[in-house]
Structure formats: structure tokens, C-alpha cells
Amino acid sequence: MSSSSIMRIAARAAPSKTFFRAYRPAAPGAIAPGFFLSSTRNFSSTVTRRSGHEETFEEFTARYEKEFESVQDVFELQRNLNNAFAYDLVPSPSVCEAAIKAARRVNDFPTAVRVFEGIKAKTENKGQYEQYLEELKPLREELGILLKEDLFPEQSK
Numbered sequence: 001m002s003s004s005s006i007m008r009i010a011a012r013a014a015p016s017k018t019f020f021r022a023y024r025p026a027a028p029g030a031i032a033p034g035f036f037l038s039s040t041r042n043f044s045s046t047v048t049r050r051s052g053h054e055e056t057f058e059e060f061t062a063r064y065e066k067e068f069e070s071v072q073d074v075f076e077l078q079r080n081l082n083n084a085f086a087y088d089l090v091p092s093p094s095v096c097e098a099a100i101k102a103a104r105r106v107n108d109f110p111t112a113v114r115v116f117e118g119i120k121a122k123t124e125n126k127g128q129y130e131q132y133l134e135e136l137k138p139l140r141e142e143l144g145i146l147l148k149e150d151l152f153p154e155q156s157k
Contacts, residue, residue: 061092068098074108081115090122093135100136104143112145 055063064084071077081099084091096115103112116133123129133147
């Protein structure tokens with residue numbers, strides 16, 4: 001449909017003689033002065049918690065260990081990993097261990113490797129990352145999980 005035919009249709013449908021209507025602002029007293037201030041909320045990327053309860057690191061650890069122990073498929077595993085690593089903290093080694101075991105249980109080798117990538121991204125320095133690797137080394141050797149640095153040595157340089 002050409003633009004000229006669209007304009008003809010729009011011109012026929014318009015009740016007034018001109019296509020564009022003039023903007024007429026509302027009378028100053030027509031809108032309540034406090035209406036706009038109270039009806040909108042400020043933007044927030046977090047959910048408003050009315051209870052005021054802050055989750056401790058120990059509660060966080062216990063909750064995610066339990067979540068990873070009950071994982072039945074890859075979707076649940078990846079959703080829980082995404083949620084665990086979304087916080088502004090590095091999950092404890094016990095949470096990472098539960099996540100790796102869950103990845104092995106659902107037979108998802110790439111996600112097990114990505115757990116270590118997530119740890120590397122969340123730690124502040126290389127020393128912390130090395131401590132996590134040392135803590136999880138027996139599990140890595142038991143399950144045969146390689147690091148991304150081992151799989152792609154040319155990219156780690």
C-alpha cells in the first residue's frame with residue numbers, strides 16, 4: 001500500500017477538515033497538583049522487601065546447597081546457577097561443590113566447566129580463584145572436570 005493511499009484513507013477518516021489537531025493544554029486547575037507525584041514509583045531493580053530480613057551468608061549457602069541437591073534437569077541447574085551467581089558475593093566452596101555434583105548428576109559437562117568460569121569471574125583476584133581451585137581440586141579430579149584454561153590453552157594467554 002503506497003503512502004499516498006494511506007494519507008487519503010487517514011484524511012477521509014478524520015472528522016475535522018485538517019489532518020492534524022492543535023494541542024490544547026488542560027486548564028490549570030483540572031489536574032490535581034499531587035496526582036503525578038504520588039501515583040508513580042521510583043524505578044528499582046530489586047524487589048521491595050517488606051519484612052526487612054536480610055539473608056546471611058550461612059542462610060544463602062544452606063539454601064543453595066539444598067537447591068542444587070534437588071536439581072532434576074539441566075534447566076533447573078542452570079537457573080539455580082544463574083541465581084546463585086547473580087548476588088554480589090562469591091558462593092561458598094560447598095555451594096560450588098553441590099552445583100558441580102548436580103551437573104554431573106544431570107550429565108552436563110559444559111555447565112560443570114562453567115561453574116569454574118563463574119568462580120573466576122566473581123573472585124576479586126587470582127589468589128582467591130586459586131584458593132577455590134585448591135579447595136575443589138579433589139572433586140574436579142574425581143569427576144574428571146577440566147578447566148577452560150586446560151581445554152583452550154591458546155585463549156587463556
